[in-house]
Amino acid sequence: MLKKLMRAITAFLPVDKRRTGACIGCGACCKLPYTCPFLSHDASGEARCTIYRFRPPSCRKYPRTEREWLTRATCGFSFNNGHAAPGDAPQAPAPAAAAPAAEPVKHVP
Numbered sequence: 650m651l652k653k654l655m656r657a658i659t660a661f662l663p664v665d666k667r668r669t670g671a672c673i674g675c676g677a678c679c680k681l682p683y684t685c686p687f688l689s690h691d692a693s694g695e696a697r698c699t700i701y702r703f704r705p706p707s708c709r710k711y712p713r714t715e716r717e718w719l720t721r722a723t724c725g726f727s728f729n730n731g732h733a734a735p736g737d738a739p740q741a742p743a744p745a746a747a748a749p750a751a752e753p754v755k756h757v758p
């Protein structure tokens with residue numbers, strides 16, 4: 650309950666700029682920590698919010714930060730820090746770092 654209250658309060662803060670992706674309608678965040686009474690499912694089983702246009706900021710901005718991202722196993726969002734979301738394409742390995750330039754030789758008079 651405390652976490653839900655904190656999420657409601659911090660929802661007025663900006664979304665972390667490292668967040669990428671989009672909601673894929675898994676509905677997992679609509680069950681934190683209990684199933685929202687406005688959660689519904691369409692014929693295909695995709696989660697639907699029955700008050701979508703009027704949903705509170707904590708729902709609009711979820712996941713606002715990586716710390717509050719409790720649904721990473723199914724969520725379509727991710728954060729640019731090496732953690733991949735289920736729908737993310739595999740990342741290419743980072744190019745090898747160039748060898749550091751040799752220190753210029755200092756000639757002491």
Ligand code: SF4
Nearest residue numbers: 672673676678724725
């Ligand atoms: S957990 Fe992520 S993908 Fe699933 S409904 Fe919530 S925001 Fe959308």
